[in-house]
Amino acid sequence: MAAVSGIHIDIRDKTYRTASHVHQAIAGLELHIGRNQFVCMVGPSGCGKTTLLNIIAGLDQQFQGRIGIDGAGQRLHIGYVFQNPRLLPWHTVRRNIELAFPGPPPTALIDELLDVMQLRTAQHHYPERLSLGMQRRVAIIRAFAVNPDLLLLDEPFVSLDAPTARQIRALLYALWRQRPHTVLFVTHDLREAIALADRLIFLSSEPMRVLADIPVDIPRDRRDSSSEIETFRQHLLSDYGIINSHL
Ligand code: ADP
Ligand code: MG
Numbered sequence: 001m002a003a004v005s006g007i008h009i010d011i012r013d014k015t016y017r018t019a020s021h022v023h024q025a026i027a028g029l030e031l032h033i034g035r036n037q038f039v040c041m042v043g044p045s046g047c048g049k050t051t052l053l054n055i056i057a058g059l060d061q062q063f064q065g066r067i068g069i070d071g072a073g074q075r076l077h078i079g080y081v082f083q084n085p086r087l088l089p090w091h092t093v094r095r096n097i098e099l100a101f102p103g104p105p106p107t108a109l110i111d112e113l114l115d116v117m118q119l120r121t122a123q124h125h126y127p128e129r130l131s132l133g134m135q136r137r138v139a140i141i142r143a144f145a146v147n148p149d150l151l152l153l154d155e156p157f158v159s160l161d162a163p164t165a166r167q168i169r170a171l172l173y174a175l176w177r178q179r180p181h182t183v184l185f186v187t188h189d190l191r192e193a194i195a196l197a198d199r200l201i202f203l204s205s206e207p208m209r210v211l212a213d214i215p216v217d218i219p220r221d222r223r224d225s226s227s228e229i230e231t232f233r234q235h236l237l238s239d240y241g242i243i244n245s246h247l
Helices: 049-057 093-098 107-116 132-145 162-178 190-196 227-239 241-246
Strands: 006-017 022-034 038-042 064-069 078-081 150-154 182-186 199-204 209-215
Touching: 006 049, 022 049, 022 182, 022 209, 038 190, 049 078, 049 150, 049 182, 078 132, 093 107, 093 132, 107 132, 107 162, 132 150, 132 162, 162 190, 190 227
Parallel strands: 038 182, 038 199, 078 150, 150 182
Antiparallel strands: 006 022, 006 064, 199 209
């Protein structure tokens, strides 16, 4: 694994220009993300979260500013779970995963990940046969397949039922504990964010701005339903009235 000690985000300007419209999505955004930190970002729809992840991933280079990733001189592995699972419909679950590996796919590791995500029996199915929850689990495995130093997740649990989301969240967390790496997780769900994060970043829109940047100092192995999470949530809602409008 490359020695990634942090990510420096400095986006002076990101403006979308279409024939009829100019929209400044991000202006003057500066953040430092520490090594192996689990950061949850919360913000209203349209505030630029996907735009930000695309810039960090290097998929969007049409912006002014700089993304500095320490250790990037070595080969940095970035896993990205997109807002939509984006599986290749003409390949099976297993093949979709195998294709994520740059070299020969490691059979034992894929088996292990399929087991962890409870997908072994579906490995030869095509995506059209899978529920959305299963497709999202395949997408998460693909992102893990590269053994990421940096994992980007864009609202990966939206439109899943609560028990499925809880189950995948626990699996994701277990994988992070097993193999620490830096995580940037975009979510709308404050309980989910508190359950997972070392740090919460609340964002506003037009253009994107950091409203609050808050450490979560609840001991690990948190349970979703624990009173500590609820107390922390209530504290956030009362002390940071500004975030109320998101939730
Ligand atoms: P979020 O992920 O927080 O919902 P996005 O990053 O998708 O927000 O979008 C931020 C803003 O930029 C929105 O106003 C959206 O309409 C606009 N936007 C996103 N992609 C494009 C694009 N390709 N062309 C023009 N505007 C875009
Ligand atoms: Mg988005």
